[in-house]
Every structure is written in C-alpha cells, then in structure tokens.
Amino acid sequence: MAIAKLKSDATEARLAGVTLPEGAAWAQAARADALTRLRAMGLPSKRDEYWKYTDPSDLTAVTAPKAALFDAQEAPLFGDTDRLEIVFVDGVFDADASDALAGEGIEIMRLSDAMAADIHWAKELYGVLETRGQTPVERPLAVLNTALATDGIVIHATGKVSKPVHISYLHADETSDAILHNLVKVDAGAEITLLETGPGAARFSSCLEVDIADTGAFHHVRTQGRDHERRTVTHCFARVGAESTFKSFTMTVNGVMTRNECVLDIIGDDAIAHVAGVCVGDGKDFHHDDTVFITHDALNGESRQVFKKVLRNGATGVFQGKILVKADAQKTDGYQISQSLLLDEDAQFLAKPELEIYADDVACSHGSTSGAIDETALFYLRSRGVPMNVARNLLTLSFMAEALDEIADPALAEELRDRLEGWLARHS
Amino acid sequence: MLEIKGLKVKLEDEDKQILKGLDLTVETGKVHAIMGPNGSGKSTLSYVLSGKDGYEVTDGSALLEGDDLLDMDPEERAALGLFLAFQYPVEIPGVGNMTFLRTAVNAQRKARGQEELSAGDFLKEVRAKAKDLKIDADMLKRPVNVGFSGGEKKRNEILQMAMLTPKMCILDETDSGLDVDAMKLVAEGVNALRSEGRSFLVITHYQRLLDHIKPDVVHIMADGKIVKTGGPELALEVENNGYADILAEVS
Numbered sequence: 001m002a003i004a005k006l007k008s009d010a011t012e013a014r015l016a017g018v019t020l021p022e023g024a025a026w027a028q029a030a031r032a033d034a035l036t037r038l039r040a041m042g043l044p045s046k047r048d049e050y051w052k053y054t055d056p057s058d059l060t061a062v063t064a065p066k067a068a069l070f071d072a073q074e075a076p077l078f079g080d081t082d083r084l085e086i087v088f089v090d091g092v093f094d095a096d097a098s099d100a101l102a103g104e105g106i107e108i109m110r111l112s113d114a115m116a117a118d119i120h121w122a123k124e125l126y127g128v129l130e131t132r133g134q135t136p137v138e139r140p141l142a143v144l145n146t147a148l149a150t151d152g153i154v155i156h157a158t159g160k161v162s163k164p165v166h167i168s169y170l171h172a173d174e175t176s177d178a179i180l181h182n183l184v185k186v187d188a189g190a191e192i193t194l195l196e197t198g199p200g201a202a203r204f205s206s207c208l209e210v211d212i213a214d215t216g217a218f219h220h221v222r223t224q225g226r227d228h229e230r231r232t233v234t235h236c237f238a239r240v241g242a243e244s245t246f247k248s249f250t251m252t253v254n255g256v257m258t259r260n261e262c263v264l265d266i267i268g269d270d271a272i273a274h275v276a277g278v279c280v281g282d283g284k285d286f287h288h289d290d291t292v293f294i295t296h297d298a299l300n301g302e303s304r305q306v307f308k309k310v311l312r313n314g315a316t317g318v319f320q321g322k323i324l325v326k327a328d329a330q331k332t333d334g335y336q337i338s339q340s341l342l343l344d345e346d347a348q349f350l351a352k353p354e355l356e357i358y359a360d361d362v363a364c365s366h367g368s369t370s371g372a373i374d375e376t377a378l379f380y381l382r383s384r385g386v387p388m389n390v391a392r393n394l395l396t397l398s399f400m401a402e403a404l405d406e407i408a409d410p411a412l413a414e415e416l417r418d419r420l421e422g423w424l425a426r427h428s
Numbered sequence: 429m430l431e432i433k434g435l436k437v438k439l440e441d442e443d444k445q446i447l448k449g450l451d452l453t454v455e456t457g458k459v460h461a462i463m464g465p466n467g468s469g470k471s472t473l474s475y476v477l478s479g480k481d482g483y484e485v486t487d488g489s490a491l492l493e494g495d496d497l498l499d500m501d502p503e504e505r506a507a508l509g510l511f512l513a514f515q516y517p518v519e520i521p522g523v524g525n526m527t528f529l530r531t532a533v534n535a536q537r538k539a540r541g542q543e544e545l546s547a548g549d550f551l552k553e554v555r556a557k558a559k560d561l562k563i564d565a566d567m568l569k570r571p572v573n574v575g576f577s578g579g580e581k582k583r584n585e586i587l588q589m590a591m592l593t594p595k596m597c598i599l600d601e602t603d604s605g606l607d608v609d610a611m612k613l614v615a616e617g618v619n620a621l622r623s624e625g626r627s628f629l630v631i632t633h634y635q636r637l638l639d640h641i642k643p644d645v646v647h648i649m650a651d652g653k654i655v656k657t658g659g660p661e662l663a664l665e666v667e668n669n670g671y672a673d674i675l676a677e678v679s
Binding site for chain 2: 375376377379380381382383384385386387388390391394395397398399400401402
C-alpha cells in the first residue's frame with residue numbers, strides 16, 4: 001500500500017538534497033536499501049499510533065531546531081573510571097581528543113573506515129538488526145539513520161575487554177545535526193562495557209546494533225546530558241544469543257525531546273536481557289519517551305524493563321513497553337515496571353504497557369504507576385529533623401533506586417546517583 | 429519542659445473536634461504516662477505536638493521550654509529536641525537505615541549550629557548504640573524499616589531516639605505489637621536514656637509497659653481532655669478496674 005501523500009511529501013522534503021556517504025559497494029548497497037525502505041514507509045508523524053504520545057516533528061524536520069549550548073560547569077562523568085576514551089564533537093570523530101583505537105580483547109575502528117573496506121564483519125551487522133527490528137512495528141527514524149549515518153564506532157569484542165569503552169558526545173554548535181551509527185559484535189564468552197555520555201548535538205540521532213553471540217555479555221550505561229534544548233532520538237537493536245547477557249541503563253537529564261527505542265531479540269536459550277532507565281525533567285518543554293520491544297523466541301529467557309521518571313512543572317514522560325513471547329519461548333520470565341513520580345499537578349506520565357504471549361508456561365508481570373511523594377514517609381523524615389527539601393529529595397532518589405540497582409557496577413551506579421542528587425538539589 | 433494549655437484541635441477536613449481543651453505539664457527529667465480508652469485523642473496529641481498535617485489547632489498553646497511548638501515545621505520541632513516514637517514506624521524503601529540516621533543527626537546538628545558528625549564518629553556511635561538494642565549490622569544496612577518485624581521497628585525507633593538525644597520524648601503506644609521480651613528490650617533502651625535533663629511522655633493502653641518504664645505521673649485521658657492525674661497507682665487502678673469506673677467518677 002502506498003503511503004499517504006502528506007507523509008511521502010514530508011519524507012521527500014527531508015531527503016531533498018542529501019547525498020549518501022561514500023563507501024565500499026556493500027556499504028553503498030546497505031544505505032541505498034535503507035533509503036528505499038524509508039521511502040516505502042515514510043517518516044513518522046504524530047498521527048501514527050506508535051507516535052501518539054510523542055510528536056516527532058522536531059526529529060523529522062528538514063533542519064535541526066537550534067539548541068543553545070549548556071555549560072554544565074561540572075566534571076565529566078566517568079572521569080575516574082579507567083577507560084578507552086572516544087570523543088565525538090557534533091557527531092564528528094575527534095581523533096586528537098580520543099585514545100588510540102586499540103585495546104585488549106577488542107578490535108575497534110571508526111565506522112567510516114569499516115564501511116570503506118571491501119571486506120569487513122560490519123557488513124553482517126550494519127542495518128541488519130535494524131531491518132529485523134522493523135517488524136512488527138516500523139521505526140523509520142532508525143532507517144533514516146542507517147541511510148545517512150556518516151560516523152560512529154564499530155567494536156568487536158573478542159575476549160573479556162579489560163576496560164570500558166567510553167564514547168563522549170560533545171555539543172559545540174547550536175545548529176548541529178548529527179547522525180551516528182555504532183556497531184558492537186560480542187564473540188562467544190567475550191564481555192564488554194560500553195559507556196556513552198553527552199548531548200551529542202542540537203539534534204542527535206544514534207543507532208546502536210549489538211550482536212551478542214552465545215555466552216557473551218554486553219553492559220551498557222548511558223547518560224543523555226543536560227543541554228535543555230537538545231533533541232535526541234536513539235535506537236538500540238540487540239540480538240541476544242544463548243546464555244548471554246544484555247544489560248542497558250540510561251539516565252536522562254533535561255532535553256526538549258528524547259525518544260529512546262530499544263528493540264531486543266532473545267534468540268538463544270537461557271539468555272538475560274535487561275533494559276532500565278531513569279529520567280528527571282523540570283518544565284513544560286521536557287519530553288521523554290522510552291519505547292521498548294522485547295521478543296522472546298527461545299527457552300527460559302529472562303527479561304526486565306525498569307523505568308522510573310521524575311517529572312515536575314509540566315514535564316511529560318512516556319513509556320511504551322512490550323513483551324512478546326513467541327509460542328516456543330517456554331519458561332520465559334518477563335518483568336516490566338514503569339513508574340512516574342509527579343512532583344506537582346502539571347506533570348504528566350503516559351504509559352502503554354503491553355504483553356503478548358503465545359507460550360503457555362511463562363511468568364510475565366507488568367505494572368505501571370503514577371504517584372506523588374508519600375506524605376507519611378515525608379512526615380516521618382521531617383519528624384526526625386530532616387528539612388522538607390532534603391526529605392523530598394531523599395524520597396525521590398529512593399524512588400529511582402530500583403532502576404539504578406539495575407546497573408551491575410556499583411561504582412557507576414553511585415556516580416549516577418550523585419548526579420541525580422545534584423540535579424534534585426538544583427531543582428527543589 | 430512541655431507545657432500544654434487549653435489545647436483544642438479539630439480535623440482539618442472534617443468538622444470533628446478531637447482535643448477539647450487539654451492541659452498538661454511535663455516537668456524536666458520526669459516521665460509522664462497518658463492512658464485512656466480508644467478514641468480519646470492520645471495519638472492525635474502526639475501528632476499535633478510533632479507537627480503532622482491534617483489537624484487544625486483552634487485554641488490553646490503548646491510550649492517546649494518556652495518556645496511555641498505549634499507554629500513550627502516538624503523539622504524545627506525536632507531540632508529543638510522533640511522526638512516522637514511512632515506507633516507505626518514508616519517503611520521507606522530505597523533509603524538505607526544508616527543514611528537516614530546520619531542525615532537526621534546531621535540535619536539537627538546543622539539546625540542547632542553544631543558541626544556535622546564525621547562519618548567515622550557517627551559509625552562508632554551508631555554501632556555502640558545499636559548493639560545495646562540488639563540491632564545487628566544487617567538491620568542498619570537495610571532500607572528504613574523495610575522487612576523489619578514489629579519488634580525490630582520499635583527498637584529502631586529507640587535507636588533513633590538514642591542517636592538524636594532529644595529533650596522531650598513522646599512514645600506513642602510503643603508497646604503495641606511487642607511480645608514480652610521485645611517490650612523489655614525496648615523499655616531497657618528507654619530507661620537507659622532517662623536523665624535529669626530529659627522528659628518522657630509515654631502513651632499507652634496498658635499498664636504492663638509501665639511496669640518496665642516507671643512513670644512519675646500518670647494521666648487518664650478521655651474525650652480529648654485529661655480527666656484525672658495521679659501517681660503510678662493510677663495505672664494499676666486502670667489495669668484492675670478498667671476505665672469505666674474512673675470515667676464514671678469524673679463525669
């Protein structure tokens with residue numbers, strides 16, 4: 001079926017004048033294929049069911065809306081962690097600011113270099129998991145990313161990677177429009193931690209494809225920085241093999257628009273896939289959307305979705321989360337919780353939790369709540385001499401604790417907790 | 429220490445008068461007990477004194493060493509030395525007991541213009557006091573009151589009291605939900621804190637707690653007022669004859 005003319009026009013307007021980046025024949029083919037797919041489905045509009053709660057117009061506009069730079073005046077995150085540092089400025093790799101692209105148990109290179117090579121493993125991954133993730137729900141902004149991404153990092157973990165890879169996305173230009181695509185391939189028995197921080201650009205699109213072989217492990221901790229006016233859309237597509245582990249956590253602070261989509265495919269038995277996040281937003285122009293789709297297609301899989309949102313002064317939080325359990329995925333254990341703490345009456349939380357189960361021997365649970373600070377607990381703390389604002393912040397942090405607990409490394413969790421504490425102190 | 433005069437309190441949301449002109453003076457260093465039937469307003473008194481929302485004071489005053497409590501926020505009252513041991517201690521998932529205690533102790537010190545306790549000094553003190561109350565390291569690490577038994581919750585209240593060293597302690601039915609051994613342990617904790625400079629107001633239904641925490645003065649409360657005041661023998665009278673006789677006598 002042809003898409004509506006309005007949609008088609010908007011898509012052509014976005015694509016007018018763009019030229020596909022250069023690369024090897026396979027890379028060109030992958031991009032051309034993405035372009036064809038995009039034209040067939042069209043860019044999203046707020047009339048689409050999947051975009052009912054989040055207006056994508058800033059993300060699909062021909063040019064990026066301007067976003068003022070924000071000087072956070074604080075030490076960069078993960079500064080004390082021994083890591084392999086990679087820096088992008090407005091979506092462009094900064095070799096001078098980055099460490100050498102090498103490490104123990106790891107092969108790592110710039111996306112543009114991988115895509116220029118005639119033979120490279122990236123061919124088996126680039127746009128491949130993204131394409132798989134287009135059914136049953138289309139994700140056109142990920143297709144746009146696959147077509148147009150010019151930069152990124154490709155990582156092949158061949159063993160236990162001794163230190164985390166940290167990608168820092170800096171924002172330097174008020175009108176920058178960055179499209180980045182990263183690939184991670186985790187071999188059997190290999191283990192890697194990927195850290196990502198920063199606003200990235202005025203408008204930032206990132207697509208991450210992760211392929212975890214049997215018994216591999218991928219840990220991901222991401223923060224989306226404090227620039228108030230930035231727009232961000234991210235996609236993470238992961239294929240999770242037998243007895244392997246996928247864990248991803250995202251902390252979002254500020255931002256006019258954030259849409260984080262996470263699409264996980266559990267294809268091997270006894271695998272674990274966890275995705276979690278917290279966001280804190282203050283003001284009408286804060287909009288944050290977590291959209292998750294987890295497919296269980298193997299025995300005895302465990303998945304968890306844990307999302308906590310703290311919203312005030314008209315801020316909006318969205319959660320769309322789905323667990324799909326296929327008929328052969330017996331003994332699946334799926335858990336999903338999305339909760340918001342509304343610090344005043346203007347804030348709103350829109351949640352659409354979904355379960356679709358075809359197997360008959362599974363344990364799946366989901367819950368979604370919106371609530372205010374617990375007045376009884378607040379009085380208890382104040383009766384012990386804890387001032388009102390300190391007590392409120394303590395309870396707000398405790399609300400987010402379940403999600404922070406999803407981070408495997410306690411030091412990283414503690415660092416994020418401190419940042420959230422700082423944010424709350426500034427916004428109370 | 430605590431001077432309450434003609435205190436009248438109604439529920440904020442309802443036209444229901446609970447305290448109807450209550451007078452009570454607790455001298456420094458003394459232990460006063462309040463007994464009374466259900467619905468006489470005992471717990472309301474403890475909440476109004478500690479500053480809980482939902483009540484409206486329509487008349488009267490409550491002074492702590494001359495300072496008017498009723499105009500203050502709960503945290504100001506606490507910093508001034510008022511402490512309420514809750515009948516139902518609140519569970520706070522996600523806040524560690526230790527973090528909670530240290531935040532409270534240091535907030536009060538700060539409010540009084542004292543220096544905050546160092547992490548080391550705090551730890552030493554809390555460990556010693558927890559040991560006396562048979563509170564183990566695991567209970568200190570767990571979230572506040574989460575998964576605690578009834579007895580553990582009440583011991584945790586007394587630990588907070590011991591750490592905060594208030595001047596005026598109100599115990600709201602601290603014996604409820606406790607077995608005999610747990611009650612003894614809690615009473616010992618309270619008795620260890622008795623001192624010349626510290627006063628207690630012990631609210632209870634039953635005389636048995638007063639076997640362990642010996643009061644100087646016993647008040648009988650009914651229908652929002654103190655109706656009779658006497659020595660420890662008054663508690664025994666209640667135990668033997670119930671409230672009916674006393675209430676008939678004063679009406």
